[in-house]
Amino acid sequence: MSAGEGGLDVPRAAGVELEGVTKSFGPNLALDGLSLDVPAGEFLVLLGPSGCGKTTVLRLVAGLEEPTRGVVRIGDQVMNGVDPKERDVAMVFQSYALYPHLSVRRNIEFPLRSRHVDARERMRLVAEVSSALQIGSLLDRKPAEISGGQRQRVALARAIVRRPRVFLMDEPLSNLDAQLRVEMRAELVELHQRLGSTILYVTHDQVEAMTMGDRIAIMNHGVLQQVDTPEKVHDRPANAFVAGFIGSPPMNILAGVVEPVTGDTAPARSPTPADRSVGGTDAGALVSVGMPGGSIPLGGPLAEAVLSRGLASVIVGVRPEHVSIDPAGSLAASVTLVESLGHERHVVCRLEAGQLVVARLAAREAVPRTGERVSLSFSAEHLQLFEPDTEARIDV
Amino acid sequence: MAAESHPGYGMRSHRSTLLRRLLRYVLLVATALVVAFPIYITVVNALLTPQQIAARPPTLFPLHPHWGAFASAFSTGHLGIFLRNSLIVTVTITLAELVTSALAGYAFAFVRFPFRRTVFFLCIATLMIPMEVTLVPNRETIVALGWFNSFPALIVPFLASGFGTFLFRQAFLGMPGDLRDAAALDGYGHWRFMTRVVLPMNRPVIGAFAVFAFLSAWNQYLWPLVVTETNGVRTVQIGLRQLQALSIDQTNIIFAGTVLAALPIFVILVVFQKQLVRGLTAGALKG
Numbered sequence: 001m002s003a004g005e006g007g008l009d010v011p012r013a014a015g016v017e018l019e020g021v022t023k024s025f026g027p028n029l030a031l032d033g034l035s036l037d038v039p040a041g042e043f044l045v046l047l048g049p050s051g052c053g054k055t056t057v058l059r060l061v062a063g064l065e066e067p068t069r070g071v072v073r074i075g076d077q078v079m080n081g082v083d084p085k086e087r088d089v090a091m092v093f094q095s096y097a098l099y100p101h102l103s104v105r106r107n108i109e110f111p112l113r114s115r116h117v118d119a120r121e122r123m124r125l126v127a128e129v130s131s132a133l134q135i136g137s138l139l140d141r142k143p144a145e146i147s148g149g150q151r152q153r154v155a156l157a158r159a160i161v162r163r164p165r166v167f168l169m170d171e172p173l174s175n176l177d178a179q180l181r182v183e184m185r186a187e188l189v190e191l192h193q194r195l196g197s198t199i200l201y202v203t204h205d206q207v208e209a210m211t212m213g214d215r216i217a218i219m220n221h222g223v224l225q226q227v228d229t230p231e232k233v234h235d236r237p238a239n240a241f242v243a244g245f246i247g248s249p250p251m252n253i254l255a256g257v258v259e260p261v262t263g264d265t266a267p268a269r270s271p272t273p274a275d276r277s278v279g280g281t282d283a284g285a286l287v288s289v290g291m292p293g294g295s296i297p298l299g300g301p302l303a304e305a306v307l308s309r310g311l312a313s314v315i316v317g318v319r320p321e322h323v324s325i326d327p328a329g330s331l332a333a334s335v336t337l338v339e340s341l342g343h344e345r346h347v348v349c350r351l352e353a354g355q356l357v358v359a360r361l362a363a364r365e366a367v368p369r370t371g372e373r374v375s376l377s378f379s380a381e382h383l384q385l386f387e388p389d390t391e392a393r394i395d396v
Numbered sequence: 397m398a399a400e401s402h403p404g405y406g407m408r409s410h411r412s413t414l415l416r417r418l419l420r421y422v423l424l425v426a427t428a429l430v431v432a433f434p435i436y437i438t439v440v441n442a443l444l445t446p447q448q449i450a451a452r453p454p455t456l457f458p459l460h461p462h463w464g465a466f467a468s469a470f471s472t473g474h475l476g477i478f479l480r481n482s483l484i485v486t487v488t489i490t491l492a493e494l495v496t497s498a499l500a501g502y503a504f505a506f507v508r509f510p511f512r513r514t515v516f517f518l519c520i521a522t523l524m525i526p527m528e529v530t531l532v533p534n535r536e537t538i539v540a541l542g543w544f545n546s547f548p549a550l551i552v553p554f555l556a557s558g559f560g561t562f563l564f565r566q567a568f569l570g571m572p573g574d575l576r577d578a579a580a581l582d583g584y585g586h587w588r589f590m591t592r593v594v595l596p597m598n599r600p601v602i603g604a605f606a607v608f609a610f611l612s613a614w615n616q617y618l619w620p621l622v623v624t625e626t627n628g629v630r631t632v633q634i635g636l637r638q639l640q641a642l643s644i645d646q647t648n649i650i651f652a653g654t655v656l657a658a659l660p661i662f663v664i665l666v667v668f669q670k671q672l673v674r675g676l677t678a679g680a681l682k683g
Contacts (some may be wrong), residue, residue, distance in 0.1 A: 059577075062577070062581055063580075063581075064577050064580065064581075084577075084580045084581050085580065085581065085582070085583035085584075085585075089581065090581060091577070091578065091581050093574040093577070093578060094574075095572055095574045096574075097572060097574035097575050097577070097578035099575065099578075099593055099597070100597060101593075101596045101597050110579075110582050110584075111581075111582035111583060114582055114583030114584050114588070115583055158582075
């Protein structure tokens with residue numbers, strides 16, 4: 001599928017902008033003051049747990065709902081009060097929403113017929129889009145007579161055939177089996193590159209979000225938490241929620257009490273390569289963060305940030321790949337579960353107060369047995385700290 | 397495979413399913429006979445003379461059928477006019493109920509308007525009031541409107557149906573909600589969504605209701621009796637009653653009239669049988 005073939009790639013993408021959008025359904029606040037700017041041609045993934053308001057965003061852009069407050073713009077035009085059919089957006093539904101009494105061809109043609117496209121042009125457009133999506137041989141079948149993956153393609157074809165300015169996709173892959181989902185993921189990305197269109201894509205699957213999105217908007221309880229590239233969202237999460245939501249397995253989030261380090265509590269030792277991790281050695285530590293089972297020493301800019309803010313407690317985030325099982329570690333834990341994924345293992349450890357910490361180890365590394373007592377240490381340079389009240393990331 | 401290694405077992409299980417199937421068909425045939433016998437005997441009696449009907453034991457197989465009773469039903473009983481009247485009334489009511497129930501059912505299912513639930517409740521509340529309760533006030537209304545003894549008196553009170561509205565609303569609500577949204581984005585307003593998507597998708601229910609509406613309208617007796625007084629507008633069920641009074645000694649004519657009055661319903665049932673069964677079992681099958 002090269003960019004030049006067919007006539008699908010007419011660039012008519014438009015940007016989408018939401019400004020202070022609030023939406024409530026009776027007493028329930030679905031969206032709270034959401035501002036989001038999606039430039040034309042971007043693949044933006046809306047990610048969050050169910051009920052976080054991400055589908056509401058799509059419905060507001062589509063015009064299926066009107067915002068309680070705030071402004072929705074598509075291509076610089078204010079869309080509040082504009083009928084869905086005038087907005088020039090197409091939506092792909094989780095259920096596909098194909099018309100069961102119509103053939104695949106009639107389903108794809110459906111939006112064209114409402115726009116009074118003449119029969120010959122309709123034939124041409126359907127042929128073009130169905131060959132691009134490899135459903136040309138299914139045109140005379142009914143939706144009930146084709147597979148889930150094929151229905152997904154028909155739903156996509158129906159969206160693409162009228163060349164909307166914006167595509168809205170509401171968990172389009174969630175009804176497919178795992179293997180098909182991976183295939184369709186790649187195809188959707190390719191399709192986006194080919195069409196150059198703006199796509200707002202809703203999912204609760206962070207793997208989909210990380211692999212497909214130009215940027216990811218993470219939402220929770222109707223509030224936008226962070227919008228950024230997959231890398232930034234992963235490496236520099238804006239708050240503890242994002243940190244705990246992104247990553248597989250997600251980041252370990254631990255509450256700790258800040259304790260200043262006095263000179264004599266730090267045992268003198270000669271520096272070793274292991275000094276690059278915390279929890280093991282504490283040479284140069286300015287503060288330590290106490291948690292059940294021990295404490296982890298903090299040094300450098302992180303410690304300075306904690307001290308300068310005068311925080312008495314702090315939330316520590318550490319990704320499983322930065323947790324190691326280390327005899328010199330300063331956090332005591334017991335192993336509750338070892339999951340093997342073939343190429344890696346996840347060791348689930350329990351701290352004294354019952355908090356779980358997951359360590360991700362390569363398959364070749366020695367792994368403790370379930371029930372074994374271990375010591376954990378965290379890689380210092382990858383530690384993330386969050387404010388205890390706002391859960392916002394402490395930048396250093 | 398199991399049958400190969402244990403031939404006896406396979407044969408026995410085969411025999412028991414056969415036996416069970418046989419038993420099932422015997423039961424079905426017996427039930428069918430019980431249901432069909434009165435209909436059969438009505439047709440047979442229409443073909444016999446009054447003396448043959450009165451004779452005991454009864455004649456079950458008319459070897460020399462007399463077709464004259466059918467002609468007499470038309471001439472003595474004026475059945476032609478009654479059948480025509482019934483057809484006019486029934487077809488109009490059926491079409492009107494289909495249109496109004498589909499529109500109202502659609503509105504209750506897809507259009508947001510104030511007091512929607514209250515209005516819908518009022519609508520289905522009409523189902524709980526027996527027709528006999530409203531008979532007298534409704535007749536007064538018809539008389540006051542000057543419609544006594546006219547087709548409007550027979551038709552207008554039945555232009556809308558609480559049952560049809562309820563049935564269609566439930567069927568429409570059973571459709572996936574995304575379809576309305578998809579159609580809205582595809583550029584289809586309420587009218588075109590209804591005619592292009594909702595109605596075609598619900599053909600079985602609509603067919604079933606059409607048959608039901610036809611049957612109820614065709615079989616009406618009490619209401620037509622109290623709002624009409626001349627044969628020019630009276631319907632076939634009243635015609636039958638008159639026929640019975642006219643030909644007390646000619647029971648074969650009464651039977652012939654009954655057969656003629658039931659004929660349109662028979663035709664409708666045969667034609668729409670598939671739709672009716674699908675409509676009645678649609679919910680059960682979809683699961």
